[in-house]
Amino acid sequence: DYVDYFLVNDEKRQSIFSRSTTRKIFSLLNSQYINHEGRSEVLEATRSLGEHICIDCIRHYQNPQLLKDNLEAAIRLPKGHFPEPAMQEKVLKTILLFLKRCHSITSGEDLVESMAQLVQRKDPYGILSSVHDIVHLLSIAPCCFQ
Structure with a gap:
């Protein structure tokens, strides 16, 4: 109680x-x-x-604008081009899924391909072109690619 x-x-x-x-x-x-x-x-x-x-x-x-700016900078999107909320949620869920499945991904190429398949959407803002930046960030995480 x-x-x-x-x-x-x-x-x-x-x-x-x-x-x-x-x-x-x-x-x-x-x-x-x-x-x-x-x-x-x-x-x-x-x-x-x-x-x-x-x-x-x-x-x-973090206030919502600061959080948005930080995410925008992390995936290197041009200022003001962060995708709509549904796409933001999909990208964040995809990253969480990668962290859960990290042990089964053996290379950066596997990660790029998996993320491209999970997002499954035409990409007007260049999110998929930023996958290599995300892969680099994840590759230095202790659980990945070891």
Whole structure:
């Protein structure tokens, strides 16, 4: 009950954590991890919760324009050419998918091809031409290409 009051009723923390994150916290607290399958579910829930907390903190501490500018700079799009919100979400989900599947990608070419297949869209803003920049950033991550 204290945790419920602390997370839901505290105005500062409620503005940081989304409802989805709060639900994931309570789901994790109520998980049963006695058997092997339960432990696997708890590990997956913990990983997912970590992703949501990171996203919530980034969204909370960066205003939308700064976040947009940072993403625009990261994929080297011309100023003011960031794609519509649906495409932004698709690109971010694609990057998350790469991070989850990182162990199965063995080269930069595989990553470029996988991302091109996942985005599956004509590219008026040059997002696919920026894939090589994203590949370079991911290639220096400790989990990739080793």
